[in-house]
Amino acid sequence: MANGLDYQVVIDPTSANAGLVSYFGADPFVSTTPTSIDFPNLGFGFHFPGFGFFRNKPASLGDTVFEDINRNGIYDSGTDSPLSNVTVSLYQDVNVNGLYESSIDTLVATTASAADGTYLFSGLAPGSYLSVVDTADPDIQWTARQQ
Numbered sequence: 001m002a003n004g005l006d007y008q009v010v011i012d013p014t015s016a017n018a019g020l021v022s023y024f025g026a027d028p029f030v031s032t033t034p035t036s037i038d039f040p041n042l043g044f045g046f047h048f049p050g051f052g053f054f055r056n057k058p059a060s061l062g063d064t065v066f067e068d069i070n071r072n073g074i075y076d077s078g079t080d081s082p083l084s085n086v087t088v089s090l091y092q093d094v095n096v097n098g099l100y101e102s103s104i105d106t107l108v109a110t111t112a113s114a115a116d117g118t119y120l121f122s123g124l125a126p127g128s129y130l131s132v133v134d135t136a137d138p139d140i141q142w143t144a145r146q147q
Contacts, residue, residue, distance in 0.1 A: 010036040011051045020053060029053045030126075061090065061129055062120035065113040075117075082117025085139045090121045093128035100130050 011017070013031045020029060032052035065088065067081040068074075075082075091105040108129065113119045121131070133140075 007039040008036055009039070013053070024053070024055055029055055058123045058125065060120055060122040061124060061131060062118060062122075063131065064117040065119065065133060066117050082113075082115075083140060084113055084115045084117060085137075086113045086117075087111075087134040087137045088113060088119045089132045089134065091130045091132060093130050096128045098128075098130070100132050105130060 013020070013029075013035045030053065032054055033050065035051065064075050065083045065086045066075045067083060069080050070076060087110060089110045090108045091100060092108055093100075094104050094106060095101070108124075109121055111119050111121065119131075121129075
């Protein structure tokens with residue numbers, strides 16, 4: 001390469017890049033660095049531009065909907081009662097504050113808890129999510145002690 005000229009190193013971060021596909025296989029991948037690096041007025045010496053990628057495997061999020069009989073916040077098999085057919089909604093936590101805000105957070109999916117109280121959202125892209133139980137669901141039987 002001639003000295004004193006401007007150069008740009010660019011990598012194709014898509015599935016059209018055979019080298020990335022041969023390494024990651026069918027799994028999607030995401031760039032962790034810029035996909036182009038500029039070298040204005042390249043001088044003498046060695047330059048080692050690096051490009052980073054990571055495997056982007058889909059994630060899952062789930063848990064159990066239950067009546068917390070002993071009020072310890074943990075599902076205790078044999079003590080607590082699983083609640084079936086309760087509506088659970090998954091929201092993208094847009095401002096990443098850990099709080100559901102209906103005017104900000106985006107609905108991703110809705111499901112109902114299974115007979116054993118479990119629910120699962122799968123195939124999720126990286127991000128911050130909130131699972132929200134519909135407390136108005138008729139399958140939740142509120143008692144005066146719980147309210």
